[in-house]
Amino acid sequence: MSQDKVDLSSLRREYVVGDLNREDLQDNPVDQFGIWFEQALHAYADEATAMTLATADTEGMPSARIVLLKQYDAQGFSWFTDYRSEKGAHLAQNPQAELLFYWSGQSRQVRIRGQVEKLPAEAGQAYFQQRPAGSRLSAAVSCQSHPVESRAVLEAAIEALRAQFPEGDVACPPQWGGYRLRPQRFEFWQGRPSRLHDRFIYQLNDSGQWTIQRLQP
Template sequence: MRFLTTRRTITLRFTVYESTLFMTEQHFDLAALRREYLRGGLRRADLTADPLDLFTRWFTQACDARLADPNAMCVATVDAQGQPWQRIVLLKQVDSRGMVFFTNLGSRKATHLALNSRVSLHFPWHMLERQVMVLGRAERLSVAEVMTYFHTRPRDSQIGAWVSRQSSRISARGVLEGKFIEMKQKFLNGDVPLPSFWGGYRVKIDTIEFWQGGEHRLHDRFSYQRTEAGWDIDRLAP
């Protein structure tokens, strides 16, 4: 497949040799891709004193709207060279202490967090014309907290945690599938133990921003900033 780029268009040319299908030059005018945001605004009267109350309301509405993976969030970390990295991770718990996710402790994100605990989270609820952005610091969960969650996972997901050295290079998918069969046989009887290299993080929130799409690109943005007395709230220009 070749990608030909110009200032305004992307042209894709590709041929499927294994079949009779042949496609040429599909044009996508990226500059023309736009829509109006008309689902409603966000006013100061709609805000709650505690941002997690508003987050919970929005999250519940995302679930009620049957959005795919409403707890999917983009987690951004920074490596030792200052290069940002992003990936989608599932939110698994939220309360006054922060937002929780789980991962392999040998993963790229875990390596980054060991050097720099600052993290950004982003919830892209496009169908509701909403976004939530979080800034904070990630702290490792205790083994007891991790174990409690680990044993709520489906059994095959527990076994899957043993299979992958996350972010490491592998030669083929068959390597993973073979290892999964091996570990499934190993843990055929009894509980699947918690891997020592699998854990979780709680992101302690410093800033949380709510974005609601608005007509004519006059979007509504409110930022909550944590202070010793509670939360300062500011409206931001779109």
């Protein structure tokens, strides 16, 4: 049965939620992020921590996926994963990345670019033990991003591990842990009517100070 195609060029959205002015910005971008992040958490806590992580391999081929923010402070923005995953392989080759938060209900985006480093092993172990038992078992069994013959193979491996650790108290695998992106550039984007959006970048200069500049939409 054929279906009528949607004319994507005719789809429109008007951004009328709010504005962003230079005098409203905090001097430190982490403080500015904190304000927007708390507002996003209040609006929809189950989605506010979702962020796109963009990496690239040594050939410059990009790759993007959604991960969850688990911690942020003046030192950077952190998440956890399997070091053997595609993103882990990319970061081992090219330890630079960008994060993108998109909070559609508030018509806001935040881009954060910088260098990436591994968190200390004890940070990964501490967070791993906080995860639900099922998540710990899955992480211990899976070699993330690598091929597998079937889902049945994965499920059998988890059941075998569950028999060994009925309470799910498996130890954190050595190949699993955290990363931290140390920001060098932020962009705050606020959607505005008629596509005349507000955009500001914070750039870290050679003296370690943040400079702020408005961008054209």
